[in-house]
Amino acid sequence: MTDDPRLTPLAASLPPTVPFVGPEELERRRGAPFRARLGANESVFGPSPRAVAAMAEAAAESWKYGDSTSHDLRMALAVHHGVPPDSIIVGEGIDGLLGTLVRLVVGPGTPVVTSRGAYPTFNYHVAGFGGALHAIPFTADHEDPERLVAKAREVDARLVYFSNPDNPMGTWHDTATIARMRDALPRGSLLILDEAYADFAPSEAIPPMTPDDTRVIRMRTFSKAYGLAGARVGYAIGPAPLIAAFERVRNHFGMTRVSQVGAQAALQDQDWLASVTAQVAEGRARLGRIASDLGLSSIPSAANFVAIDCGGDGALARAVLEELGERGVFVRMPGVSPLDRCIRVSCGTPADLDIVEETLGPALAAAAARR
Amino acid sequence: MTDDPRLTPLAASLPPTVPFVGPEELERRRGAPFRARLGANESVFGPSPRAVAAMAEAAAESWKYGDSTSHDLRMALAVHHGVPPDSIIVGEGIDGLLGTLVRLVVGPGTPVVTSRGAYPTFNYHVAGFGGALHAIPFTADHEDPERLVAKAREVDARLVYFSNPDNPMGTWHDTATIARMRDALPRGSLLILDEAYADFAPSEAIPPMTPDDTRVIRMRTFSKAYGLAGARVGYAIGPAPLIAAFERVRNHFGMTRVSQVGAQAALQDQDWLASVTAQVAEGRARLGRIASDLGLSSIPSAANFVAIDCGGDGALARAVLEELGERGVFVRMPGVSPLDRCIRVSCGTPADLDIVEETLGPALAAAAARR
Numbered sequence: 001m002t003d004d005p006r007l008t009p010l011a012a013s014l015p016p017t018v019p020f021v022g023p024e025e026l027e028r029r030r031g032a033p034f035r036a037r038l039g040a041n042e043s044v045f046g047p048s049p050r051a052v053a054a055m056a057e058a059a060a061e062s063w064k065y066g067d068s069t070s071h072d073l074r075m076a077l078a079v080h081h082g083v084p085p086d087s088i089i090v091g092e093g094i095d096g097l098l099g100t101l102v103r104l105v106v107g108p109g110t111p112v113v114t115s116r117g118a119y120p121t122f123n124y125h126v127a128g129f130g131g132a133l134h135a136i137p138f139t140a141d142h143e144d145p146e147r148l149v150a151k152a153r154e155v156d157a158r159l160v161y162f163s164n165p166d167n168p169m170g171t172w173h174d175t176a177t178i179a180r181m182r183d184a185l186p187r188g189s190l191l192i193l194d195e196a197y198a199d200f201a202p203s204e205a206i207p208p209m210t211p212d213d214t215r216v217i218r219m220r221t222f223s224k225a226y227g228l229a230g231a232r233v234g235y236a237i238g239p240a241p242l243i244a245a246f247e248r249v250r251n252h253f254g255m256t257r258v259s260q261v262g263a264q265a266a267l268q269d270q271d272w273l274a275s276v277t278a279q280v281a282e283g284r285a286r287l288g289r290i291a292s293d294l295g296l297s298s299i300p301s302a303a304n305f306v307a308i309d310c311g312g313d314g315a316l317a318r319a320v321l322e323e324l325g326e327r328g329v330f331v332r333m334p335g336v337s338p339l340d341r342c343i344r345v346s347c348g349t350p351a352d353l354d355i356v357e358e359t360l361g362p363a364l365a366a367a368a369a370r371r
Numbered sequence: 372m373t374d375d376p377r378l379t380p381l382a383a384s385l386p387p388t389v390p391f392v393g394p395e396e397l398e399r400r401r402g403a404p405f406r407a408r409l410g411a412n413e414s415v416f417g418p419s420p421r422a423v424a425a426m427a428e429a430a431a432e433s434w435k436y437g438d439s440t441s442h443d444l445r446m447a448l449a450v451h452h453g454v455p456p457d458s459i460i461v462g463e464g465i466d467g468l469l470g471t472l473v474r475l476v477v478g479p480g481t482p483v484v485t486s487r488g489a490y491p492t493f494n495y496h497v498a499g500f501g502g503a504l505h506a507i508p509f510t511a512d513h514e515d516p517e518r519l520v521a522k523a524r525e526v527d528a529r530l531v532y533f534s535n536p537d538n539p540m541g542t543w544h545d546t547a548t549i550a551r552m553r554d555a556l557p558r559g560s561l562l563i564l565d566e567a568y569a570d571f572a573p574s575e576a577i578p579p580m581t582p583d584d585t586r587v588i589r590m591r592t593f594s595k596a597y598g599l600a601g602a603r604v605g606y607a608i609g610p611a612p613l614i615a616a617f618e619r620v621r622n623h624f625g626m627t628r629v630s631q632v633g634a635q636a637a638l639q640d641q642d643w644l645a646s647v648t649a650q651v652a653e654g655r656a657r658l659g660r661i662a663s664d665l666g667l668s669s670i671p672s673a674a675n676f677v678a679i680d681c682g683g684d685g686a687l688a689r690a691v692l693e694e695l696g697e698r699g700v701f702v703r704m705p706g707v708s709p710l711d712r713c714i715r716v717s718c719g720t721p722a723d724l725d726i727v728e729e730t731l732g733p734a735l736a737a738a739a740a741r742r
Contacts, residue, residue, distance in 0.1 A: 004475075004585070004613040006529055006561055011475045014619040022439040022624070037435070046434045055629065056427035062601040062633065063417045064408070065594075068393040092463065096622050104375075104382045121623075128620045158377055190377055214375070223436075230433040230628030242375040248385040249499045251467050252492075253393070257601030258426065258629050262433065 010108065010130050019120040023330050035328035036355040038346040041167070041197075041305045043227035045276045045349065047262065048269035051228065055262040066257040073264045077235060080267060086240045087211035092254050094196055094219045094234040099125045100250050101217065101236070102159070105190065106131040111155040115143045117168065117336040119194065122161050131159075138339060141299050141307075142171045145181040153186050160185060163194040165201050168334040168344045170301030172205040179207065182215055190242075191216045197303035199225030200277055205302060214239040224304055225276055226266040231259035280304045283347030290357050294364060299342065307334070307342040310364065314340035319367035320360075327359040381479065381501050390491040394701050406699035407726040409717040412538070412568075412676045414598035416650055416720065418633065419643035422599065425636035429629045437628040444635045448606055451638060457611045458582035463625050465567055465590045465605040470496045471621050472588065472607070473530070476561065477502035482526040486514045488539065488707040490565065493532050502530075509710060512670050512678075513542045516552040524557050531556060534565040536572050539705040539715045541672025543576040550578065553586055561613075562587045568674035570596035571648055576673060585610040595675055596647055597637040602630035651675045654718030661728050665735060670713065678705070678713040681735065685711035690738035691731075698730040 003012060023040060027033050037044070046052070070090035078085040091097040098121065106112060108130035114122060116135035126133045134155055136147045143166050152160045162181070165172040182191050195218055198206055210216070217238035223229035233255070236243065266272070287306040291298040299307040310317040314337055321333050321343050333343045345356060374383060394411060398404050408415070417423075441461035449456040462468040469492065477483060479501035485493060487506035497504045505526055507518045514537050523531045533552070536543040553562050566589055569577055581587070588609035594600035604626070607614065637643070658677040662669040670678040681688040685708055692704050692714050704714045716727060 004610070004616055006476050006559060006613075007616055008476060008478045008481075010478070011616060011619060016615065016618060018439070018618055018623055020439070020623065022436060024438040024442060025440055028442065040436055042436065043434050046431060052430045052433075055430035055433065059423045059426035059430070059629070059633070060417060062423075062426065063414050063598040065393060065411055065413065065600045066603075067395040068389070068391070069396055071395060071399065092622060092625050095624060099622055105377050105379060107379045107381070110379075188377060227434040229436045232437075232625060232627050239375070242377075244387065245375055245378055245382060247387060247389055248382060251463060251470055252389055252391065253466060254463050254603060254625075256603050256627050256630055258430070259627055262430070 014128060019124045026325070026330065030325065032328070034330040036348055036352040037330050038348050038352060038356065039330040039332040040229070041224060041303070041346045042229045043224060043276060043304065044346070044352060045227060045279055047227035048266045048272035050269045050272070051262045051266040054265035055258045058258045058261040062257055064257060065253050066255045066260050068252040070255050070260050073260050076264050076267050081209050081237065083209050083211045083237055084240070087243055088235055088237055089243045089246045090233065090235045090255060091250065092234070093223060093232040094194065094221045095121050096232070096254070097219060097234050097236050098122050098192070100246055101192065102126055102129050102131065103249055104245050105158050111157045112159045112161070113148055113152045113155065113157040114161040115148065115166070117334050117339045118143065118161060118163060119167055120335065138169065141169045141339065142166070142173065145173060145177055149181055149184045152189055156186055157189050159190050159192060161192045161194065163196070164205055165197040165302040167197065167303065168332070169299050169307050169339060170303040170305055171299060172201055172302040174204045175207045185215060192219065193217070194219045196221045196224055199273060200280055200304050201302040209237060211237050212239060214242070217242060222263045222266055225273055226263070227276065228259070228262055228266060231262050233259050233263040280347045283353060286353050287345055287347065287356070290353070290360060294361055305344050305346045307344050309342050312341060313337070316367055316371070317341055317343050319370050320363050323363035323366045324359055327363060329355060329359050385499060390495045397696070397701065401696065403699070405701040407719055407723040408701050409719050409723060409727070410701040410703040411600070412595060412674070412717045413600045414595060414647060414675065415717070415723055416598060416647045418598035419637050419640035421640045421643070422633045422637040426629045426633040429632040433628055435628060436624050437626045437631050439623040441626050441631050444631050447635050447638050452580050452608065454580050454582045454608055455611070458608055458614055459606055460614045460617045461604065461606045461626060462621065463605070464594060464603040465565065465592045466492050467603065467625070468590060468605050468607050469493050469563070471617055472563065473497055473500050473502070474620055475616050476529050482528045483530045483532070484519055484523045484526065484528040485532040486519065486537070488705050488710045489514065489532060489534060490538055491706065509540065512540045512710070513537070513544065516544060516548055520552055520555045523560055527557055528560050530561055530563060532563045532565065534567070535576055536568040536673040538568065538674065539703070540670050540678050540710060540713070541674040541676055542670060543572055543673040545575045546578045556586060563590065564588070565590045567592045567595055570644060571651055571675050572673040580608060582608050583610060585613070588613060593634045593637055596644055597634070598647065599630070599633055599637060602633050604630050604634040651718045654724060657724050658716055658718065658727070661724065661731060665732055676715050676717045678715050680713050683712060684708070687738055688712055688714050690741050691734050694734035694737045695730055698734060700726060700730050
């Protein structure tokens with residue numbers, strides 16, 4: 001039996017592929033741990049020591065279910081962002097929140113617009129609910145607001161996904177551009193503004209919070225600058241009626257107690273956040289230098305990673321990625337042309353970047369020699 | 372605007388109610404913490420100290436996403452249960468796994484059978500995907516396998532939910548009864564055997580593991596006897612093709628790093644588990660005595676809670692529950708008649724049960740005086 005006959009037609013139609021193979025699985029396949037873990041845009045600088053201490057202390061309380069409303073964290077976020085608590089929903093990372101949002105809005109054939117090469121997990125959720133995904137190419141390594149809007153109008157999209165700064169290129173648009181995009185979308189369409197990397201971006205990239213605007217939902221996370229990817233804490237900010245609708249389908253007790261406490265402590269330590277983003281900025285600059293020293297260009301990034309142009313096509317970049325992997329360096333790369341001429345390297349510690357500096361040249365040479 | 376016009380018709384049709392209001396939310400409403408937290412069948416004895424230590428140590432590693440396959444935990448569970456790893460899926464509690472399973476099997480109108488008064492969160496998921504839920508009354512405070520089978524055959528049910536020991540009454544059936552039920556179900560139906568409370572039950576209640584049997588999926592959790600409700604770790608054991616189908620829709624990186632590590636350490640400490648189940652057995656006996664000392668009967672339980680018959684109807688039990696709440700004791704009660712003549716009290720520490728002993732008589736008297 002290759003499949004279960006009880007699956008719904010939709011479930012039976014879905015591919016068995018997963019959006020991302022995790023680094024632990026890759027390590028098991030290669031039979032050795034990576035020397036530098038720079039493929040998932042995690043924060044190698046770790047979470048705030050205050051968050052670590054709070055989580056360690058909360059571990060003994062794990063016999064209690066977490067607060068199903070993430071009340072204390074949500075109140076702290078409301079203060080932090082200056083928005084009403086009923087405009088915030090906390091969930092199991094942006095991945096989990098995107099899944100719930102897609103479930104609320106997308107059924108078979110529902111038109112959805114995103115960028116070609118943008119976040120695969122969003123596409124996975126849309127496919128998982130049978131939506132019709134329309135993907136617009138990047139333009140000059142940026143998501144293209146005008147073409148996204150045009151497609152949204154053409155297909156009367158219910159959801160339009162836009163990441164700013166974007167993943168996998170790290171480029172960004174300013175608030176005026178985002179406002180124009182929002183204003184030009186068709187009525188009845190919802191702009192998902194994925195701001196997972198907002199904490200690393202210049203202030204010109206971050207619109208003011210306007211949770212009453214029914215046209216936009218913002219996605220934020222503790223997985224990146226706050227260094228808590230493994231704790232699975234994301235949140236969405238949007239119009240209260242839409243946020244309330246999450247209650248109808250979400251896994252109410254899905255947030256762990258330790259994670260709620262950790263995120264709250266991390267939020268309180270803005271000094272740590274500032275220190276991390278400063279180190280990330282240094283890492284971006286150094287990755288640019290490592291690339292240029294090898295005669296390569298890199299894409300100016302507002303995120304905690306840098307896309308390095310390997311100077312060829314997707315096959316060459318794939319070979320570079322594989323050669324880096326054999327040298328113990330875990331990175332990823334964009335999935336579609338022409339973005340896939342690049343590899344995407346997370347901003348590591350100085351020690352991590354020493355390893356990148358030491359291995360990238362040989363990896364490039366070995367990749368070129370394969371041809 | 373009272374709703375978001377972009378919701379799917381199904382999402383728009385769902386009620387805003389949630390299956391459970393959590394104890395923290397109840398505490399906020401009453402304006403004071405509970406003295407005894409005995410409403411959610413959590414393990415007041417806590418997790419193994421080895422689990423706590425492992426979680427505290429893992430907190431600093433929370434910058435890394437958790438292993439998306441929960442590989443190490445899954446391997447340990449495979450050894451523990453003597454089943455192949457590909458018959459196990461780890462998820463965000465049984466709640467999360469039930470949601471994913473329902474999503475895989477249930478679409479609008481799909482027939483599903485459960486017991487009236489059984490786990491509300493399962494019903495919530497079925498409603499959330501538009502399934503047609505058929506609920507069979509308990510018989511003599513037990514789920515009724517024969518009537519469940521008869522209804523499953525009548526409606527050609529795709530899913531049949533059966534908890535053993537059951538919640539909210541704590542009663543159980545033996546393996547021969549479960550085997551008869553499984554054998555009598557219609558072809559194309561899947562038996563969900565929810566064994567959240569299996570660790571407290573007599574061995575006669577627990578069938579051997581037969582993961583190749585395509586008719587059954589078993590649900591287990593670290594939330595009850597292992598004392599990790601707040602860590603959200605459940606797992607399902609079933610036929611490999613069905614388990615593989617979870618990969619098509621689940622939130623792959625949804626398991627936190629701390630929780631995976633904690634569950635694995637908890638699993639290794641079977642002495643702690645034995646100590647907890649022994650204390651739970653003492654708690655059950657004492658709750659029975661507390662009830663009988665007040666002239667009340669209680670339902671013999673194979674779980675970590677006892678349903679105490681308040682000797683009247685649902686309104687009386689509801690009043691007793693409220694009076695206990697005013698006295699700082701958090702308990703819950705079944706939602707439907709005639710089960711709702713009872714309150715459901717989790718097995719607390721001796722100090723917790725001292726509080727129950729001290730407050731239950733006055734609460735009964737106050738409830739009776741309301742009439």
